[in-house]
Amino acid sequence: MNKFLDAISAKLLPLANILGSNRYLTVLRDAFMLAFPITMFGSIIVVITNLPFLNTSQKGILSDLLGNGQSATMSIMTIFVVFGIGYYLSKGYEVEGVFGGAVALSSFLLLTPFYMQTDSGKTVSNVLSLDRLGAKGMFLGMITAFIAAELYSRFSNKGWQIKMPDTVPPAVAKSFAALIPGTLTLFIFLALNAVLSGVFKVNLHDIIYKIIQQPLVGLGSSLGATLVALFFIQLLWFFGLHGQILVNSVMDPIWNTLNLENLEAYKAGKAVPHIISKSFMETFTVGLGGSGMTLAVVLIMAFVLKKKMYKDVGRLALGAGIFNVNEPVIFGLPIVMNATILIPWLLSPLIVTVINYLVMLIGLxxxxxGVSVPWTVPVFFSGMMATNSVMGGILQLIDVLIVGLIWYPFLLVLDRQADPEL
Structure with a gap:
């Protein structure tokens, strides 16, 4: 068994190091975290305007009064992500980040149609459609931001700048330094948009959405792809690597896009189109005690196992585990490189996720x-907030019970194998 684990570790560690040190994945993660506080505010507004005890009239009044709180945050999330990518990627190249973010955002808007069609088919000019600044424009926004920031940074690092005397205030000097790189970058995107709209009568938003975003989102929303992602999260954690960060850096763009599509449908009073989304992954996997759903494990250790060493670890980890922080049990049990509990560690999240998916699929x-719930919100409460239903909280409690039943016999083996004096 140890030879088998060593062989897997030898294959996984180089891949994990590549993912963990990849400039673009790190920038993408940081850009989404930049948008997190803003989207969290929007989620709170959505929860307030859709409280389950309100009638339709009351919801309508609250939506009229507070609706901008969501429209100006979650509905335009792509804007924050685009700026974040431009900012962090430019900083990574040691270029002024604020100007990199501004150029990336402007490049994205250059590719965005300033018109929309009404339900009656009438075209309205000089307006921006919210969906192109939200879920529908997410992938084009990310692609544009990376390319724009790359171009801007390369032009800057080549020295194509207007250098001002030292006596000029720094803010003015930085603006002039950004003038040529920013202008060149924006001209490239303006020319691209002119060719597409003038010659081919299309826009890049619709092309990227149909060719790239829809297929990727369709794949990412499937149960199979989700189980594969979860499996690698668990496997990486087993070898002491932060599986959540490594896998989420790849999957977050898809899951966040699914989340925005759910929110837009929910706000419009339509059926939520996706089960799998960022909220699903945060609430019904991490929200059950942290990566690996270990709240049940901590409870069993603290109150069921006999050996003092396990009781102590369980009780020390319980406070953090309630708020879904489980590093104390991952490294204190330990879960890392502990072959005895490899099976429940890998299987319990997969089994619970399948159950959750099926009960949501049949409508129970x-x-x-699509509301963003902080992953530190305790079990039951996060489930209610994410689904706007007490059934979400009840499902989380059932999940904890299922995880406990899966883990229990393996924890008993650990307890019996431990030194009686410990």
């Missing part, structure tokens, strides 16, 4: 509405 529990 509503799918998450």
């Amino acid at each position: 529990v509503p799918a998450p509405t």
